[in-house]
Amino acid sequence: MARPRGTDGSLLSSLPWAIGALAISIAPHLPYLPVWIIVAFGGCSLWRYLVEKRRRALPSVWFRALLALACFFGVLMTYHTISGVGPGSALLAIMASLKLLETRKRRDQFVLLFIAIFLVMSSILREQYLWSLPYMIISVLVIMTAWLRLSATAKETARQSAATGGRLLLYTAPLAIAMWIFFPRLATPFWAVPMDTGTATSGISDAMSPGDISKLSMSNAVAFRVKFDDEIPAPRDRYWRGLVLTVFNGRTWSMNDPYEGPRVHEKVSGQGDPIGYQITLEPTRQQWVFALDMPWSWTLESTFMGPQHQLARAQPVDQRIAYDAVSYLEYKTNVDLTEYARSWYQRIPKTSDPRTQALAQQMRGAAGSDKSYIEAVLHKFNNEEYFYTLEPPPLGNNPTDRFLFDTRRGFCEHYASAFAVMMRAAGIPARIVLGYHGGEVNPMGGHLIVRQSDAHAWNEIWLEGHGWYRIDPTAAVAPDRIEYGASDATLDGLAAAWGFSATSALMLRLSLTFDAINAKWNDWILAYGPDKQNKFMQWLGMDNPDWQKMMLTMIGLLVILIAVISLLLAMRYRAPAKDRAAILYRHFTRKIGLQPEVGETAERFAQRAAKSSSVPPAAIDSVTAAYLDARYGPNDGSALAHLKNAVHAIA
Amino acid sequence: MSSIQWPFPSPGRFLGFVRTRAITRVRRWARNRQGTDSATTRLRPGRVYILPTGVGIVFAIMAFAMLLGSMNYNNNLSFVLTFLLTGIGFVSMHQCQRNLVGLDLTYAGTEPVFAGQTIRFGIAVTNHSKSARYGIRVYHEDTQSDIQDLQPGESKIFVLAVSTEQRGRISLERFGIRTLFPFELFRSWAWLHMDIGGVVYPRPAEHAPEPPATMMAHGHRQHDARGEEDFAGLRKYQHGDSPRHVAWKAFARSGQLLSKQFAGADTSSQWFDFDHIPTDDVEQRLSILTRWIIDADRTGEDYGLRLPGVEYEPAHGEAHRRACLEKLAMFRSGSR
Numbered sequence: 001m002a003r004p005r006g007t008d009g010s011l012l013s014s015l016p017w018a019i020g021a022l023a024i025s026i027a028p029h030l031p032y033l034p035v036w037i038i039v040a041f042g043g044c045s046l047w048r049y050l051v052e053k054r055r056r057a058l059p060s061v062w063f064r065a066l067l068a069l070a071c072f073f074g075v076l077m078t079y080h081t082i083s084g085v086g087p088g089s090a091l092l093a094i095m096a097s098l099k100l101l102e103t104r105k106r107r108d109q110f111v112l113l114f115i116a117i118f119l120v121m122s123s124i125l126r127e128q129y130l131w132s133l134p135y136m137i138i139s140v141l142v143i144m145t146a147w148l149r150l151s152a153t154a155k156e157t158a159r160q161s162a163a164t165g166g167r168l169l170l171y172t173a174p175l176a177i178a179m180w181i182f183f184p185r186l187a188t189p190f191w192a193v194p195m196d197t198g199t200a201t202s203g204i205s206d207a208m209s210p211g212d213i214s215k216l217s218m219s220n221a222v223a224f225r226v227k228f229d230d231e232i233p234a235p236r237d238r239y240w241r242g243l244v245l246t247v248f249n250g251r252t253w254s255m256n257d258p259y260e261g262p263r264v265h266e267k268v269s270g271q272g273d274p275i276g277y278q279i280t281l282e283p284t285r286q287q288w289v290f291a292l293d294m295p296w297s298w299t300l301e302s303t304f305m306g307p308q309h310q311l312a313r314a315q316p317v318d319q320r321i322a323y324d325a326v327s328y329l330e331y332k333t334n335v336d337l338t339e340y341a342r343s344w345y346q347r348i349p350k351t352s353d354p355r356t357q358a359l360a361q362q363m364r365g366a367a368g369s370d371k372s373y374i375e376a377v378l379h380k381f382n383n384e385e386y387f388y389t390l391e392p393p394p395l396g397n398n399p400t401d402r403f404l405f406d407t408r409r410g411f412c413e414h415y416a417s418a419f420a421v422m423m424r425a426a427g428i429p430a431r432i433v434l435g436y437h438g439g440e441v442n443p444m445g446g447h448l449i450v451r452q453s454d455a456h457a458w459n460e461i462w463l464e465g466h467g468w469y470r471i472d473p474t475a476a477v478a479p480d481r482i483e484y485g486a487s488d489a490t491l492d493g494l495a496a497a498w499g500f501s502a503t504s505a506l507m508l509r510l511s512l513t514f515d516a517i518n519a520k521w522n523d524w525i526l527a528y529g530p531d532k533q534n535k536f537m538q539w540l541g542m543d544n545p546d547w548q549k550m551m552l553t554m555i556g557l558l559v560i561l562i563a564v565i566s567l568l569l570a571m572r573y574r575a576p577a578k579d580r581a582a583i584l585y586r587h588f589t590r591k592i593g594l595q596p597e598v599g600e601t602a603e604r605f606a607q608r609a610a611k612s613s614s615v616p617p618a619a620i621d622s623v624t625a626a627y628l629d630a631r632y633g634p635n636d637g638s639a640l641a642h643l644k645n646a647v648h649a650i651a
Numbered sequence: 652m653s654s655i656q657w658p659f660p661s662p663g664r665f666l667g668f669v670r671t672r673a674i675t676r677v678r679r680w681a682r683n684r685q686g687t688d689s690a691t692t693r694l695r696p697g698r699v700y701i702l703p704t705g706v707g708i709v710f711a712i713m714a715f716a717m718l719l720g721s722m723n724y725n726n727n728l729s730f731v732l733t734f735l736l737t738g739i740g741f742v743s744m745h746q747c748q749r750n751l752v753g754l755d756l757t758y759a760g761t762e763p764v765f766a767g768q769t770i771r772f773g774i775a776v777t778n779h780s781k782s783a784r785y786g787i788r789v790y791h792e793d794t795q796s797d798i799q800d801l802q803p804g805e806s807k808i809f810v811l812a813v814s815t816e817q818r819g820r821i822s823l824e825r826f827g828i829r830t831l832f833p834f835e836l837f838r839s840w841a842w843l844h845m846d847i848g849g850v851v852y853p854r855p856a857e858h859a860p861e862p863p864a865t866m867m868a869h870g871h872r873q874h875d876a877r878g879e880e881d882f883a884g885l886r887k888y889q890h891g892d893s894p895r896h897v898a899w900k901a902f903a904r905s906g907q908l909l910s911k912q913f914a915g916a917d918t919s920s921q922w923f924d925f926d927h928i929p930t931d932d933v934e935q936r937l938s939i940l941t942r943w944i945i946d947a948d949r950t951g952e953d954y955g956l957r958l959p960g961v962e963y964e965p966a967h968g969e970a971h972r973r974a975c976l977e978k979l980a981m982f983r984s985g986s987r
Contacts, residue, residue, distance in 0.1 A: 110709075121717055124728045124729045125726060128726070140735055153799065155800060156785065168739060171746075175738035175741055176734040179738070183734070186722050318724070525727055565742060573782050575778075576779055596690060
């Protein structure tokens with residue numbers, strides 16, 4: 001049971017590499033790991049190294065068991081769970097630290113390297129940036145070098161091991177690429193994925209409470225990128241429709257229950273030219289799928305359009321996905337509204353916001369028609385002292401009253417909410433659409449970048465004889481917001497995301513270039529799903545690609561590639577044809593009718609042959625001398641000629 | 652119900668039996684297809700076998716788990732990692748086999764030992780190719796040589812130390828060469844069947860009776876009993892001269908090793924006779940003879956060996972010792 005705990009320094013050539021491999025695979029987890037785990041790993045690594053270097057003893061079993069227990073509870077206390085990527089990688093890091101303290105034999109280090117591989121895997125599941133691929137390849141190279149160090153003899157240098165590892169990885173590259181391209185991708189996962197990746201969800205929430213949040217976070221994170229088939233539409237037309245809020249409780253706007261609310265699908269008919277584009281959507285962990293208002297068709301499996309033209313997917317968007325869509329910038333919805341739906345879209349709490357309700361009734365009465373009433377409200381927002389700000393004061397009770405009459409400061413949510421309340425108070429069906437507006441064009445990639453800071457809320461109101469009609473009250477307050485985009489200076493926002501001020505045009509160029517590369521990376525590598533694979537297979541000339549065809553192609557390609565690699569290896573390790581000297585010597589032994597015995601040197605054989613053969617000893621001696629010269633002397637060919645003559649001289 | 656007795660008490664025993672049977676079968680198959688190897692044998696690809704190791708199997712299971720994970724998360728980067736590791740598996744399989752293919756193995760000889768000692772067989776392995784070979788090891792049954800690397804053009808001796816129990820000829824019917832390079836995911840090996848053998852002398856008796864004093868033998872001149880006293884002069888020391896005869900005073904003066912020469916006999920000589928040893932046990936007799944020969948050789952005295960049917964005239968020196976001990980090693984009581 002009790003294993004000897006002493007160390008003899010025999011791991012000194014491999015242990016630092018194993019520790020290095022662990023360090024490089026833990027590094028991407030650092031921002032997410034609690035400090036104590038990082039300290040534990042660093043401490044254990046240093047401790048283990050010093051133990052080996054000074055040939056001390058490892059800590060006792062009891063100590064290690066206590067430490068393991070403490071660490072396990074530490075993880076439990078920190079995360080309150082042990083499943084998911086976050087706690088999982090924390091546990092892996094802890095396991096690596098503890099395993100280091102009981103690594104005594106060479107073979108124990110295999111466990112360390114397996115842990116390192118899993119750490120690399122979990123860091124990739126967590127995030128996939130542009131640098132993730134090169135970093136992963138470097139990690140694999142270090143792990144494989146450490147792996148080679150485990151069995152390397154004392155004479156083999158680390159540089160040789162790294163060179164061998166690099167060479168093998170180079171052979172592996174074509175195999176990996178072939179498998180990556182042809183291995184069939186699944187449209188749906190086997191089992192539901194717990195998507196706790198440790199990062200906060202960014203994106204649009206499915207409810208809206210103007211005044212609760214007093215500061216809108218301006219996240220520069222990319223929401224999605226759009227590549228248009230033709231011209232990019234003008235900024236004022238770039239409304240990216242997401243979800244629709246129809247229920248207001250006086251404070252919060254939310255979606256209606258799908259089994260309550262208006263369930264009749266509104267018909268829509270497009271006008272003008274259809275616009276085709278492709279969207280690469282960043283993971284949101286939500287079901288919403290965004291498309292240019294008004295979406296007409298889309299190529300994304302298990303994605304449906306709700307009754308209010310909101311696109312939703314059956315599973316949350318856990319991975320970056322790409323889809324094609326077609327939209328109409330101008331459209332007409334159905335003109336009739338059921339009685340039930342009409343009352344649904346007019347509903348506001350009777351008692352809340354009395355001042356707003358009174359104002360609405362008064363203004364509606366003065367306006368005479370719905371149309372002129374709408375114009376009057378927009379005019380009010382435009383001409384009175386209302387300000388667009390991203391840092392509005394909090395509103396408290398009766399938020400709409402407070403906003404309209406007192407604070408008069410807000411961003412899109414405030415205006416959309418106030419406008420909708422004003423409409424509903426006057427009996428006009430109204431709702432709020434959440435999505436994005438705008439987006440900046442990246443001239444390098446020719447695509448449009450839509451960021452989280454472009455998130456927007458606007459209204460749709462129902463007009464008799466016209467149907468649903470989009471109105472953006474924020475435009476009345478801050479027309480620039482609609483003309484040019486969310487950030488007054490997008491350059492600022494973009495550059496700030498990368499840590500520079502926008503004063504330098506070079507920096508802007510750099511960040512745009514980076515974004516263009518990033519877009520291609522997302523487009524081609526990360527979003528390579530069933531659809532893209534299918535398209536790529538068709539482009540390669542495979543008709544009706546299915547998984548059997550892809551699998552067969554992959555296996556065929558692998559067989560060919562492995563054959564080529566085998567051939568390369570064979571050439572590399574080819575022994576030269578048996579040397580001429582040996583062949584001539586064989587002739588000689590055959591001529592004199594004797595065979596050298598196992599382990600008999602040429603000289604001894606010559607002595608024996610001289611005694612028992614009829615060939616004159618002088619001839620045997622000259623052949624032997626020439627043979628030894630050709631075999632071990634300077635390699636200039638003259639010795640070989642001598643040997644040849646000497647052998648031929650024997651009859 | 653069944654009248655046939657299942658002969659294995661536990662599944663482990665059964666598996667062990669199956670395994671042993673399978674290994675024997677495979678070895679016999681390899682022996683038949685390869686034939687006997689010549690003194691120098693080059694490893695051709697067809698005779699270098701390969702199987703995954705335990706680490707390799709764990710690695711494969713891990714890669715498969717990672718594939719499932721990648722498919723489930725539909726994560727293209729983890730697909731890259733998975734396929735990279737899978738590819739490393741494929742490549743290391745070929746690399747492992749190629750690490751042995753083309754090596755030249757030559758039997759490099761052995762030295763006789765006494766029973767109970769370990770006999771060491773040297774196997775010279777030469778790498779004629781232009782690439783280094785790593786982590787090579789030669790093995791036989793349970794014994795194995797050190798692990799060594801072979802740089803391009805390099806030749807190294809791998810030593811197989813085999814423990815011996817009985818005198819006689821010990822032959823290495825089969826030995827192997829193997830490697831786990833590069834990642835220990837696979838083990839590739841080759842079996843060689845060379846005509847390799849060594850001689851194991853009898854175990855020297857620990858308590859041997861005093862060797863017979865200068866003995867009379869039929870037809871041989873009796874040695875002068877006073878032989879050693881008649882100092883005749885000095886000659887240059889020769890290998891095998893008894894240290895007792897070295898002129899140490901002369902050595903102290905001149906620094907030159909000289910041997911004293913005596914009149915009557917060059918050295919004393921004695922006969923060791925198998926039939927005149929006071930024990931009935933053949934092996935015991937051989938052990939005693941071995942002890943006598945070792946002692947006599949150490950002192951540099953001449954000795955003759957008489958076995959049933961064979962006689963070695965008194966002499967001394969390495970060749971004589973070797974010949975005598977070898978005869979004892981090969982002695983068969985039946986040859987009487």
